[in-house]
Amino acid sequence: MYKIKTFNQISVKGLERFSREKYEVASDIGHPDAVLLRSHKLHNEVLADSVLAVARAGAGVNNVPVEDYSQKGIVVFNTPGANANAVKELVLAGLLLGSRGIKSGIDHVTTLHDVHDAAELHKTLEAQKKQFAGNELKGKTLGIVGLGAIGSMVADMALALGMNVVGFDPALSIEAAWRLSSDVQKAESMYALLARCDYVSLHVPAIKPTQHMINDDALAQAKPGMLLVNFARESIVDPQAIVKALDSGKLRGYVCDFPEPVFYGRSDVIAMPHIGASTAEAEENCAIMAAEQIMDYLENGNIKNSVNFPEVSMARCEGQRIIFANKNVPKVLGSVLSVLADHNVNVLDMMNKSRGDLAYNILDVEKMENGHVIEAIRNIEHVTTVRLIG
Numbered sequence: 211m212y213k214i215k216t217f218n219q220i221s222v223k224g225l226e227r228f229s230r231e232k233y234e235v236a237s238d239i240g241h242p243d244a245v246l247l248r249s250h251k252l253h254n255e256v257l258a259d260s261v262l263a264v265a266r267a268g269a270g271v272n273n274v275p276v277e278d279y280s281q282k283g284i285v286v287f288n289t290p291g292a293n294a295n296a297v298k299e300l301v302l303a304g305l306l307l308g309s310r311g312i313k314s315g316i317d318h319v320t321t322l323h324d325v326h327d328a329a330e331l332h333k334t335l336e337a338q339k340k341q342f343a344g345n346e347l348k349g350k351t352l353g354i355v356g357l358g359a360i361g362s363m364v365a366d367m368a369l370a371l372g373m374n375v376v377g378f379d380p381a382l383s384i385e386a387a388w389r390l391s392s393d394v395q396k397a398e399s400m401y402a403l404l405a406r407c408d409y410v411s412l413h414v415p416a417i418k419p420t421q422h423m424i425n426d427d428a429l430a431q432a433k434p435g436m437l438l439v440n441f442a443r444e445s446i447v448d449p450q451a452i453v454k455a456l457d458s459g460k461l462r463g464y465v466c467d468f469p470e471p472v473f474y475g476r477s478d479v480i481a482m483p484h485i486g487a488s489t490a491e492a493e494e495n496c497a498i499m500a501a502e503q504i505m506d507y508l509e510n511g512n513i514k515n516s517v518n519f520p521e522v523s524m525a526r527c528e529g530q531r532i533i534f535a536n537k538n539v540p541k542v543l544g545s546v547l548s549v550l551a552d553h554n555v556n557v558l559d560m561m562n563k564s565r566g567d568l569a570y571n572i573l574d575v576e577k578m579e580n581g582h583v584i585e586a587i588r589n590i591e592h593v594t595t596v597r598l599i600g
């Protein structure tokens with residue numbers, strides 16, 4: 211029986227993928243084989259030694275100490291693109307909320323609840339509505355920083371709305387480049403993008419190089435009156451710099467999914483409670499993808515959509531499967547094969563892949579009589595994890 215420990219509210223549709231015959235899934239479970247979570251921060255959690263994999267049902271893995279887990283041979287998964295549409299749709303809401311007097315207008319209407327005469331209410335509102343006039347998106351320029359799963363969908367949406375779209379992404383993957391509309395204009399730098407856009411939407415991961423990438427210097431380059439939209443992460447912007455830019459009029463507004471105390475009481479900030487991926491559809495997509503990735507790893511050793519391990523998939527042979535991870539240095543695979551030879555174990559198929567400092571291997575072998583083989587592999591220098599799958 212495999213054990214899965216969950217954090218956060220995980221969609222039932224995903225949890226149902228774990229068959230009851232093979233899996234026990236609970237939020238309070240001892241010695242889990244894998245952890246399934248959303249935004250819960252794992253940095254302060256003591257993870258049981260039994261954990262082989264951590265799956266983030268979502269995109270951002272800044273709540274997972276990936277480096278630390280890599281050293282321990284723990285495979286970390288995410289679910290690329292599974293919640294991108296949900297975020298894209300909220301970005302549209304953000305652009306509209308920042309451009310039109312929607313929120314202030316609705317708030318104003320609620321202040322008139324003591325006006326009970328319909329004709330008087332209509333007359334008052336018609337006289338006052340000029341305060342809530344705004345601008346259209348059509349014909350304006352949207353800058354997108356980060357053109358991955360979400361950024362490319364936002365680009366398509368903005369083009370469909372008749373906006374001009376400028377993008378910046380110095381690390382664009384080939385797959386993402388194929389997805390991107392050729393109508394997206396390329397900016398040479400983020401500063402160049404900021405200088406020419408009426409709206410800017412951020413879609414980069416929270417990693418060291420993106421920490422406070424929107425700061426005083428960046429905002430100094432911004433086109434005056436720009437609207438900034440951040441559905442990526444709080445760490446990407448310096449909140450004090452945002453406040454200064456709003457006060458000076460450099461920014462017309464800031465729409466985000468990450469409230470900060472310094473924004474309280476500001477009518478030029480619209481802050482949502484991190485609900486970019488909070489749709490039934492996105493939660494289901496993420497949970498199903500994460501559950502399937504965990505199961506394929508635990509049952510077959512295959513790895514798909516890991517943020518720290520290489521992509522590995524090998525069809526099963528008759529017999530048994532040995533999987534092991536090691537530091538990516540010479541001689542480890544050779545030493546493992548020597549152990550197998552010494553114990554008279556026949557290899558049927560094998561795969562070896564590396565990613566940075568990590569190497570990962572799948573060996574299909576004829577059924578072994580000798581129980582010491584796995585222990586002998588575990589004792590080889592630089593092997594971090596080894597497992598025998600029946």
Ligand SMILES: NC(=O)C1=CN([C@@H]2O[C@H](COP(=O)(O)OP(=O)(O)OC[C@H]3O[C@@H](n4cnc5c(N)ncnc54)[C@H](O)[C@@H]3O)[C@@H](O)[C@H]2O)C=CC1
Pocket residue numbers: 268269270271290291293294297355356357358359360361378379380381382383386413414415416419420441442443467484485486487488
């Ligand atoms: N508000 C919410 O609920 C959600 C927020 N997110 C956030 O959005 C982020 C992006 O998500 P996806 O598009 O799915 O990820 P993704 O990995 O598909 O795309 C991220 C893109 O950012 C680019 N990038 C990295 N560093 C950059 C830099 N310095 N400048 C410009 N581009 C850079 C990468 O090359 C990549 O193309 C996630 O990491 C997460 O933090 C994601 C889903 C939901």
Ligand SMILES: O=C(O)C(=O)COP(=O)(O)O
Pocket residue numbers: 248249267268269270271293484486487488
């Ligand atoms: O996928 C992401 O990066 C998100 O930010 C979504 O977070 P959530 O799963 O809704 O807590």
